Every structure is written in structure tokens, then in C-alpha cells.
Amino acid sequence: MKVTYNWLKEFVEIKIPAKELAQKLTMAGLEVVALEEQAGDFIFEIEVTSNRPDWLSVLGVAREVAALTRSKLKTPNFKPGARVAKGRLKIEIEHKKECPLYTARVISSVRVGPSPEWLRKRLELVGCRSVNNIVDITNYVLFELGEPLHAFDWDKLNPEKIIVRRARPGEKITTIDEEVRNLDSSALIIADKDRPVAIAGVMGGKNSEVGFGTRNILLEAAVFDPLIVRRCRQALGLQSESSYRFERGVDLDMVTKASLRAAQLIREYCSGEEASFNSSGLTKLKVKSVKLDTDRAARVLGVGIARLKIKQILSQLGFKTKQGPKKVLAVGIPSFRQDVNLEEDLIEELARIFGYARIPASLPAVKPCVTRKEKRDLACAVKKILVGLGLSEVITYSLTDKATLSSLGLGFGAQPIEIMNPLSQEQEVLRPTLIPGLGRAVALNFNQKQEYVAIFEIANVFLGENKPKEELTLGIALGGTRTILLEQGVVKDEAGLLNLKGIVETIFARLGIRDYAFNHQGSYVEIRIQNEQAGLMLNLKPQALNKLNIKNKNVFALELSLDKVLSFLRRDKKFIPLPRYPGITRDISFILKDDLSVQQILVLLKEKGRPLLSEISITDYYQGKQIPAGYRGLTLSCLYSSDARTLTENEVQPTHELLCAALIREFAAKLR
């Protein structure tokens, strides 16, 4: 909203420069977002919060200025001209709630023409285009007093009655912006006996517009229901200075005054004569009273304000104060302050004018309550591990599109939770998996010429069952080839599923999760903890890579439910005594058919090696010239130990031979 320095001065004496005033207003809650000097005046552009419709006028801002600078508000005098009779015009209001007050003033013999220079200029300064003297005066009063007015060409109306009613289905009106508007029963309109002539509070109709040929006018001043006006202008995609004020709430007490003010200006500048005045509805609102305990105000703010000062602030803002029992003030709320209903609202008024800057800073005694935030702690721990492993964290959108989901081929596209009002197709559903977001981040980085991408995200995925469920999930994506410079030269390491497996194993080892397994399930590898599915990993399929625009590169992705991981976390960690006797390590090198899984071998040998075998692991594997095609060379390292004594080679030998024999017999391995 814009007001000017000179216009304000008509309502309040201002002794400080515009810049200082702007500062004061900002610090009182009327944030001046721009201050511009123009044509010997200053324009203040003020951001008015939605609770303060009273600030949408020069008078309202002037009232603040008066309170902030402790000067007097010059309340305008609204003199009626010569007494006017009630006309024969009937005003019919369909629902009083939708239009609590409607006034119609007929002014005859007006001379419509261009506005005087001062009026045109002033309107221009606040961003309003000049039309003609009548329309300009209605706008002038709107800006000055905050009450929107509308002038109809009286001769174009059926003079029998004015009706405020809902539009009937199929009704149409051409508004003054030349647009044909199709109306329905949600729109509140002004009509004469024959047809709609205006959309209430939003815009007038072309059919009754005031033009240079207009002789007699009907000046409307009214109050319309904020909600209806808002819905109506939203439906029509129309916003006007009038609707802006109506939907925030206009002051009922100002309606008649504004009508008088406009009539006075019209008499003065358009030489009209008031012919009649009719009104229907409430003329006065009941005055609300709110109690203010000045001691409580001091307790809430942390600073005491003298009672005299409190009364002064309130009265300058237009409140009426009456000393009640003890330290309680009974505060009468003026009609333009419908936002004030509670003691706290008054406390804010005091604080605003007293100055937030003058309230001291103190520190409360915080009584800490230590809540367990296991989920967040787990996520933080996992993030740290992953960063240590060289992966970088990404944050991707929780909303995605169905096509990308189904391109994964994991059944994710089946029934994701849909968004009712997405801005675009890319936001149509809540993601049930992190993989598409990670995939897009990988694709972007490949496009930026990254050779190797290793990223992760920890975020919720959304599953729609009977009711929507959020599951905290870890997602990882690896792709490309990593170049590692070692003493012996450059090593190229292509990302693969085993990298993902290693990452999961590292996380599980850190978290103390032991009983887990990786199982092939067709197109993906499933991760199970204590035999319950907790996640999966896979090589993204060609159609998914295609959808992501990734060419000639593989992407490996993993998803692991941290909610599941959390449920398997154990807090009963115990120390395991160090081995008292050294063990003996024996290696077995052998050749194995490619299609046999190492996992099975380890499981079997662990079983057979009891009780001396305490650890067994793969320490080397190779494929190459010495190994026949379809086979691979492996080295197993076996650690034998005992809690009771130091083992000798002779004691270990039988077990070790048993393991070698089992390898040959069960897996057709050839020892090397």
C-alpha cells in the first residue's frame, strides 16, 4: 500500500523527515519496503499485514504516525451538505450477513470531466490511474479513508430498487475492464430490477459505468462479507483496490462518513447536488471491551510501562480506556480494530508503540528434559560413516513423477500417494523410493563431466497403505569409475554392487548389527536383517537409465530402511575378552567354478571347522591367464585358535585337511 508524506500531513502534524518517519513506521510493524521522492512529495510503500485493514488508508497510517510521534490526529469533519430526503429507491438485501450495510446516495446534475491537477497527481503517486472526476473522487476516498466506494450512472439503472443478492446460474456481466464474466451462485452482485450492475466489492459493470455523458450518479458505500468477496475475486481472477480492502474487512463506522466525504468532494469539484440518501442494514456495531491487567503486561513483556504511558498509547491509537478495579483497565475497542479481542492483542499494541527495541533481553531458566531422539541420532551416525567412506550427501525433492517410478521396474509405480494440487507433472506423487532422485543427481553430475559419483540421501519415503506412512530411508547411488593414485600408479575402480555391499557391511559393523544377509531376488539383491527384508540394491535397468538420460554408464543404487535398522539396534553392547593364546593362520588357494557362490562355501566350512576354526575369510581372488575360463582363483584364510591353550601345527592339521577335502568334494574345487 502506498501513502504520501504530504497526504499524511493533512491528518497529522509531522515534524520529522520522511526517512526517519519510514524508520519509525517499520519499527512499529508498518514495514516501509520502499521510500521514493517524487514531485515534491515522498511515497511510502508499506507492507500491511493481513490483520490490519485499518492501515490500508491514509487516515489509518496517520493515526500510527500520531501515536509514534506523540502528535495529534486531525480527525476529518464529515459534514453533510443540505439535508437530503430519503428517496423512493428501495434497497433489498438478500442475506444481511453478506452485506451488513448498504448505502446509496443519489447526486444529480454532476458535471463529469477530467479531474483537477492536484487530484490526478495525488492518485498517480499512490499508483492509481485517473479516469474522470467522479471515479477519481471515489478512489481518492478509498485511499484516504479505506472505504471502497462505487459510482453508478443513475440514469442507466432501473430506479425502482437496488438488490444485493447472489448471482443466478447463467447470469453474465461485462465488467468495466470490458471482460464478459460468467457468474454463478457463489458471486454476490449488485443488481437493479432487471440485471446485474456490479460484482459486489470487486468491480462495477460496464452497463452502468460513469462516463463523460453521465448526468446523475448513485454513490454506493457498503460493507460486504470478506469471504464472499475473496472467493469471488479468486474465482474471477480479478483483484482490485476495493476487493483487497473488503476481503480484509472494512470499518462499518466509516461507510456513511466516506459517502459524505465523497459527496462533499463531488459538490466541490463536479458541481453536483445531493438528491437523496437511502441505507439498509446496521449503522452501528456494539463496542467491544477488553480488560488489560497492566501487571500482566509487564510480566509478559519483561518490562514495566508506566500506567499513564499505557493510557496515552492506547488513546492515541483510538482505544477508550477506563480505570477498573486494581490495576485492570477496561479498554473500549474502536470499530476499525476488529483484530483486537484479547489482552495479548493490547499488549502487542503497547509493545509496538513503546518500541520493541526498548524491551530488554533476558535469559529464561531452561529446564532441560532429555528426550531420546534415536532416529535423528541414527541418521547422523550413518551420515558420518558415509562421509568417511567418501560419499557426499544430497537432498532431492520428495515429489516425483509416476513415469520415472515405473521405469525402475520394482513395482514402485503401483500406488504412490498422489498430490491433489501439483504445480507440474514432476510433482504428481510423493516418492515411495529415493532412487529416482538419486538417479537424477547422478545424471546431472555425469553431465557435468564427473567420472565418478558416490552420493547418498537420508529422507522419508512415503507409502500409501490404509493411511499414509513415512519411512526414514537411506538411499545410495554409485556410478562411474573412480581413479585412485597409489604408489604403484593409477588404479581404476569401477563402481559395482560389491562397493554397495561393502558400504552396508561397514555401516552394520559400526552399528553392531550382525545377523544380516544379501540374497539375489531376480533383478535385485535384497538386504535382510534377522531374516526380515530391510532394503535392496540393484544395478539400474536400461529403461531407468534411459529415462534419466544416462548413457554408457552403469548406476548402482541401494535403499535401506533406517526405521527397520533402528528396530534391530541393540544397546547391550558387551566387551569380548581378547584371545589369550595366539592362533595359527593357514591359507587355502583353489580354483572354483564361476557359478558357485562363495557365500555357500563360507557357511559350510565354518560349520565343518568347529571348534578350532575361529575365523574364515576370502583374502584374494583373481581371474586371468593361469585360470581356465569359467573358473576363478580364490584364497581363503583360516584362523585356528583355542581359549584353552596355544595350538600346535599338528593339532590344526586334521581340521585343515578336512576343510580342503570338503572344498574338493562339495564344490569340485581344485587346490593350487
Next chain:
Amino acid sequence: MDIKAVSAQIDADIQGLNSPEALEQFRLKYLGRKGLLAELTSTIPGLPKEERAGFGQGVNTLKNKLLNLIEEKQKIFSGSCAGAAQATCDIGMPGMAQELGHLHPITRITDEICAIFSRMGFSIVEGPEIESEYNNFTGLNIPLEHPSREAFDTFYLKDYPKLLLRSHTSPVQVRQMQEQKPPLAIVVPGRVYRPDAVDASHSFMFHQVEGFMVDREIKFSDLKGILEMFAKAVFGSEIKMRFRPHFFPFTEPSAEVDISCIICKGKGCSVCGRKGWLEILGSGMIHPNVFKQLGIDAKKYTGFAFGMGIERIAMLKYGINDIRLFFENDLRFLRQF
């Protein structure tokens, strides 16, 4: 050959002995299988009986002397040269270590903010991203049909009436106050959603940190004190702060908080729009209607609440000029944090 002569020879030989190889030669000369000491020992049987014991002791003393000398020399040599083959190294070559990954800047800022409030005694609580209309609006004194709702424009779920994606982290206030009686001192980090078209300063998904405190006698001045501590911890103790009256449906009195521009130090620049101030958060005393909704006695308890956009804080702190960078996840961006 007598013991004294050998001893003198040892003393002479050990002088100027300056390589491990020479030391080995020296050891072999005296202690080797055919060394001088072995030779001396072999003469013992030929000695008269009464001289044998004394001579033997003399040889032993000599042996100990040799062992000591050799050990001393070895220590000297190993000190000047690391045992095995010593590698030469060009220290200008790249260092070798496992490359670390990077936490997202939003995570870094969130953790930093949470840590500051944690140290002040606040607990960290999180809440769901799918919320009820009640928790997101009604419980927070945001009437269904009020223009203030527009500022919190919201994504709704298609098949679940009255459920939405939270448009701020404040619903956790509602949840927490329903669950736990005061005193409360809580911070809430999390993702929030608003259907805004994406541009350099708007995103339909972003992050907030919400904080609130409820107890007997919590004052507006306490809000000022806590936020001042917070802002100075994040932006440096030299920044200035100001509290401006504002309107939020869930607080009364309400305040917007500005810090002096960290780029121009308050002189006015393009980042602060020539104002010299940067808005960083919204705050206020919890509205009595919120307490009433949640069954907390507003006569007995007061409280404050505040909320801020994490992207905004990160953008100001790191000088990032486009919010989209946070969600593009370009590694060249992420590796800077």
C-alpha cells in the same frame, strides 16, 4: 696372542667404523665362528691349569665389551637411517588418503542450529511431513477461511481428505504440547512444502527450524535474549539485531527479526536491498488461542516460538545466491561444504 693385545686392537678398529657393513665385518672378525675370540678360546686347553680360569674370564669380559660396542654402533646407525631400504619421496606429489565425502550444507546448518539450542537446554524433536489440517492450521489459530492461510499455501493429498504436506514445522508445536505438559524447550528441524513456482529464491520444498519454549513466566524479553544468543552464535558476535512487530496467527505479540547485513555491515548493499538489514526469522509469544486449543492454561503458562528457513540462513551465511543449487546436487557445489 694375549687378551690385552686383542682388546687394544678392538679399540683401534671401532674408531672410525661408520657403516652397518663395516660393523658386520667387525663383528665377524672378533665374534665369527673363526674370529679372534674363538681363537683365544681355543688356546685355553693348552694353558697351565691355574691360568685357565683367569684367561676364560678375560675372554668373557672381552666378549661382553664387543657385544656392547656393536649394540651401541647399531643404535647409532638405526637412528640415522630407517632400518630397511629407505625410500626417497617427492613431497610435492599428491598426498594419499581416503577421500572424504561431504555433508549437504543444509545438514550442516541444521546441525549447527540444533547444536546451539541443544547447548542451551532445548530438546530436538521431529515430526511427520504428512500432517492433518488441524495440526497445520486450526490448532495454530489459523482459521480455515482467513487470508492468512494464503501465506501458507499448501499441497493436499488426493486420496486422503484433510491430510496435507506440512507447510511449516509448527504442527510439531501442536503435537508436542498435546503430548507433553510444560515446561517445554524444543527445537524442530524438518522439510516443509508450499506450492511455489521454482526460481532463484523460491522452492516448493525447503527446510525450517522451529523452536518454542513454554513455562510459567516466559517473557517477550526472554525471546529476545535467546534469539540474540542464537544469532550471534551463527553469524558472529559483532552483528546487530532488531525486532520488528509483525503478524502471525499463532503468536501475539509477534516479531520479525532482522540482523545487520553481514555483507555490507549495515551500510546497504544489493544483498539486503539497500536496507542494511536482513530478515532471518519470525517469532513471538505463543497465542493464547493456541494454548486454549491444546488444553494448556494460558493464565498459568506463557511461551515463545520462532521459526526460520534454513535455506535462507545457509544462503546468507555462505553467500549462495540461488536456492535451486541446494536441490540440484552438483558435486562441484557440494564439495565446497
